[in-house]
Amino acid sequence: MSRVKRAPWRGVAPQNQLSDRPRLTTSAMIASLAAEGQRxxxxxxxxxxxxxARSRPEILGLTADLAKYTDLHVFAQAHPDRFYQMGMAEQLLMLAAAGLAHEGFVPFVTTYAAFASRxxxxxxxxxIAEEGLNVKICCALPGxxxxxxxxxxxxxxxxxxRGMPDLVIVDPCDALDIExxxxxxxAHDGPVYMRLLRGKVPLVLDExxxxxxxxxAKLLRDGPDALIVSSGFMTMRALETAKLLEADRVQVAVLHVPTIKPLDEETILREVGRTARLTVVAENHTVIGGLGEAVAxxxxxxxxxxPRFRQVALPDAFLDAGALPTLHDRYGISAEAMVKSIxxxx
Structure with missing residues (x-):
């Protein structure tokens, strides 16, 4: 049985707790992050x-029963002799990748982020990390x-x-970032953990x-009133927020930070320190231990x-199950919720 069919153990809040919350019509549990009509x-x-992999024969693909759900099936179809299905056994997956890396291969391993981290x-x-092995851990369903x-x-x-020495952490925003x-x-010599967006992934950064x-880190737009320092798809939300705030004559800068570790300290210090604007760190992660605390x-x-520092992030809690757009509104990481907060x- 595929893991995506596994039932959640925690459902939505009881109906009497939802009566005063906006209800969206979608029932999507794993939905595209793209808005209607978005590229x-x-x-x-x-x-x-x-x-x-066409020019890098040492690259391999390994997964824990989740090729289809991490988009590794595309690699498997192109290079079936270099694809390994390890079953529902993440610990075996990681050590098998370590062994292959010891032999000079560059394994890309995929699973869900919850399984890889926990x-x-x-x-x-x-x-992997203590040995400095060239394993790339790429995980779907982050945050x-x-x-x-x-x-x-x-x-x-x-x-x-973040506390693991010598592990690079990457949180890309969109399809261009991932590509x-x-x-x-x-090309990096050493272990990497990268969050993935899967399926039909929004395309925004080419603009x-x-x-x-x-x-x-890259400054995507400038503005004197506020600076949003963001990673992952929250950079897309930050750009949407900046455009919405223009209607109220609020000019917002957006600094995209795709590499969480090592952090681009020079760029962040320069952008935060050069004006007296509001600084907001936005991330698809709990307020504990992520980009916000790294920047702080x-x-x-x-x-x-x-002069003012705020976070847009998920609460330090076990979150509800339900329709994804509804949850983004509920936990303050939709563009509309960000506009209200800022x-x-x-």
Missing amino acids: TSPAPFGHALAEL RTFDFVSQG LTTGYGPSHQATEDIAIF QAVPAIA YGYRFELGR GLLLRSGVVP KSWL
């Missing part, structure tokens, strides 16, 4: 990896990108992995002349104190 690209990770932490730490509830919502995966990140992390560089710690250690902070 998308199908399976960017799978296509990028399959293309890269079930295999010690195996990644001792078997709140599924409505299946806490069993599948990896809202704390970055917090779990460009794949060869970049393959900003963007190019992914490992370890570098950097500012504290560097003596850069913004207006209240200005």
Whole structure:
């Protein structure tokens, strides 16, 4: 049985707790993040990896019963002799990848982020990171990108992995980011954890002349009133928020931080320190241990104190199951919710 069919163990809040909340008509539990009419690209990770492997025979693809649900099936179809289905056994998956890396291969392993971070932490730490092995761990359903509830919502995966030495952490925004990140992390000599968006992934960053560089943050737009420092699909939400706020004559800058570790400290300190605007860190992750605390710690250690600092992030809680757009509104990470929050902070 495929893991995507596994029933959640935590459902939505009781009806009497929902009566005063807006209800959306969609029932999608794993929905596309793209708005209606938004440009998308199908399976960017799978296509990028399959293309890269044409010139890199050492690249392998391994998964834990989730090729279809991590877009690794595209790689499997293109390179069936280099694809390994390891079954529902993430710990075996990680150690098998470690062994292959010891032999000079570059394994790309996929599963859900919840399974990689919670079930295999010690195996990644001792078997991969401590050995400095060239394993790329690429995981779908990071943060709140599924409505299946806490069993599948990896809202704390970055917090779990940030404390692991020598592990690079990447959180791409859109299809372009993923397509460009794949060869970049393959070229990096060492272990990488990358969050994935799957299926029909939105395409937004090409409008900003963007190019992914490992370890570098990019200012996508400028503005004197507020600065949003963001990662993952929350950069897309930040750009949507900035456009909505223009109607109220509020000018918002957006700094995209696709590499959480190592953090681009120089760029973040420069952008936060150059004006007296509101600084907001937006992330698809719990408020604990993610980009927000990484940026706050950097500012504290560097003596850069913004006049106002706020976080848009998921609460430190086990989240509800339900329709994904409804949950994004409920937990404050939709563009409309961000507009409301930023207006209240200005």
